[in-house]
Amino acid sequence: MxxxxxxxxxxxxxxxVVDGAVGRxxxxxxxxxxxxxxxxxxxxxxxxxxxxxxxxxxxYRPDAVAVERVFAQHNVSTVMGTAQASAxxxxxxxRRGLPVAxxxxxxxxxxxxxxxxxxxxxVQTMVARLxxxxxxxxPADAADAAALAICHIxxxxxxxxxxxxxxxxxxxxxxxxRTRPTPETPGR
Amino acid sequence: MxxxxxxxxxxxxxxxVVDGAVGRxxxxxxxxxxxxxxxxxxxxxxxxxxxxxxxxxxxYRPDAVAVERVFAQHNVSTVMGTAQASAxxxxxxxRRGLPVAxxxxxxxxxxxxxxxxxxxxxVQTMVARLxxxxxxxxPADAADAAALAICHIxxxxxxxxxxxxxxxxxxxxxxxxRTRPTPETPGR
Numbered sequence: 001m002x003x004x005x006x007x008x009x010x011x012x013x014x015x016x017v018v019d020g021a022v023g024r025x026x027x028x029x030x031x032x033x034x035x036x037x038x039x040x041x042x043x044x045x046x047x048x049x050x051x052x053x054x055x056x057x058x059x060y061r062p063d064a065v066a067v068e069r070v071f072a073q074h075n076v077s078t079v080m081g082t083a084q085a086s087a088x089x090x091x092x093x094x095r096r097g098l099p100v101a102x103x104x105x106x107x108x109x110x111x112x113x114x115x116x117x118x119x120x121x122x123v124q125t126m127v128a129r130l131x132x133x134x135x136x137x138x139p140a141d142a143a144d145a146a147a148l149a150i151c152h153i154x155x156x157x158x159x160x161x162x163x164x165x166x167x168x169x170x171x172x173x174x175x176x177x178r179t180r181p182t183p184e185t186p187g188r
Numbered sequence: 189m190x191x192x193x194x195x196x197x198x199x200x201x202x203x204x205v206v207d208g209a210v211g212r213x214x215x216x217x218x219x220x221x222x223x224x225x226x227x228x229x230x231x232x233x234x235x236x237x238x239x240x241x242x243x244x245x246x247x248y249r250p251d252a253v254a255v256e257r258v259f260a261q262h263n264v265s266t267v268m269g270t271a272q273a274s275a276x277x278x279x280x281x282x283r284r285g286l287p288v289a290x291x292x293x294x295x296x297x298x299x300x301x302x303x304x305x306x307x308x309x310x311v312q313t314m315v316a317r318l319x320x321x322x323x324x325x326x327p328a329d330a331a332d333a334a335a336l337a338i339c340h341i342x343x344x345x346x347x348x349x350x351x352x353x354x355x356x357x358x359x360x361x362x363x364x365x366r367t368r369p370t371p372e373t374p375g376r
Contacts, residue, residue, distance in 0.1 A: 042290065043282035046275055050283070070268060080258060080271050087234055087272035088279060094231035095238070102230065 001156070002029065004062035004093075005149030006053070007141045008070065008086035009078070010036055010045050013052065014141030017060045018131070018149035026130050026153065030060055031137035031146050042084075049085050053092045065093035066152035068144070069102040103151050108144070111151035123147055189344070190217065192250035192281075193337030194241070195329045196258065196274035197266070198224055198233050201240065202329030205248045206319070206337035214318050214341065218248055219325035219334050230272075237273050241280045253281035254340035256332070257290040291339050296332070299339035311335055 001021050007014030013034040020026035034052030036045040057065075067090055070083045093100045106116035112126045124136035127143045130150055136143040189209050195202030201222040208214035222240030224233040245253075255278055258271045281288045294304035300314045312324035315331045318338055324331040 043278050043288040046279045047282045050279055080267075083268045083271040084275035084278075087275040090231050090272075091234045091238055091276060094235045100231040 001064070001153060002060065002062045003149040003152045003156075004056060004060060004065045005145040005147065005152065006065060006067045006086070006089040007144040007148060008068060008082050008089055009141060010049070010081035010085050011038055012139065012141045013049055013085050013089070014139075014143075014145035015053070015056050016137060016142055016144075016146030016149050017056070017062060018146055018153060020150070020153045022154060025132065026150060028131045028133065028137065028146060030056075031142040033139060033141050045081075046084060046088055049088045050092060053089050057092060057096065057098075062098065064099045064101065064152060064156065065089070066101045066103055066148045067093075068108070068148055069104045071104075101152050101156070103148055103155070105144075107155070108147045108151040111154050112147050189252070189341060190248065190250045191337040191340045191344075192244060192248060192253050193333040193335065193340065194253060194255045194274070194277040195332040195336060196256060196270050196277055197329060198237070198269035198273050199226055200327065200329045201237055201273050201277070202327075202331075202333035203241070203244050204325060204330055204332075204334030204337050205244070205250060206334055206341060208338070208341045210342060213320065214338060216319045216321065216325065216334060218244075219330040221327060221329050233269075234272060234276055237276045238280060241277050245280060245284065245286075250286065252287045252289065252340060252344065253277070254289045254291055254336045255281075256296070256336055257292045259292075289340050289344070291336055291343070293332075295343070296335045296339040299342050300335050 002017060002019050005014075005016045005018065015034060016031040017029040018026055019029055034049055034056070036048040040048070067086050070079060070086050090100050109118040109123055110116040112130060113122050120140060124140065124143050127146050127150070128134065128136040131146065137146055190205060190207045193204045193206065203222060204219040205217040206214055207217055222237055222244070224236040228236070255274050258267065258274050278288050297306040297311055298304040300318060301310050308328060312328065312331050315334050315338070316322065316324040319334065325334055
């Protein structure tokens, strides 16, 4: 499974593409940032983000996209731009019919370090370790995007297992129903 | 000049298309809302906004798009969705090479009522009056979008006059320079 993680931002939008599956080793296919100039106006910047994300999707063709969930509580000065950049990334993926998942920074940190309150250095150390690299991708936004992708591969795996278990259960119930038919419930 | 105003929102994204120019009468070409279901997930909703806005742009082919500027201070529970819907509208317009302007709610209110703190009823009364209608377009989001479009036509007009005055001045300076050449400034 190939997942593209996106750490949204107007100035630096982190992107990290990771291949892997639950219980298998992970590999980084690509990581970097889509940049737009702080001197450009908002329409130009959003268009720049769109072109950049489209380019990553064209080059790496992921199976799913994981975008950081943005909260209004965070850093008020940049949160609007972050929300807007995330909307562009989500829409680019949805337009292609790709599944899009939103994970909070805490979920990503907890997935790869075991703690939702891990600091930047700890996240980067674990990103490098899990991907079998000497160092985490640079800049930090690219490493955070890779962390989101890893989080999604692992959480997606967990969700898949729950879905599988539910299907198995449904199959057993169906089988039981067929082999031992229940009497008709009398109408009211 | 035809301006499409957009009052962004995930549940109801207001759209109002107004034809007019400074000093001429205004006319409403169309007004309504792009709706997305609160039960749908975010990627689906953003895609719905994109399809809706594209449809309005295709049908009305405006010369410019005016989108409400969103502030992080406002209503925290809905501001993220509003910011994300605005990003989609801005990008749809920018992708077509249309000029996009952002106006604050206060600017729109001040433009059409004379007060940046006018209430909803006052805005709707003036939208109806300025557009020569018996009543403002419904729902309120459509009327707010029309107010943004009117604001843009009038402010755009003011900007055009300033730009024209600057060009006139530059032309006079150039003419003066040519008719009475200044002596060369000695090099240091």
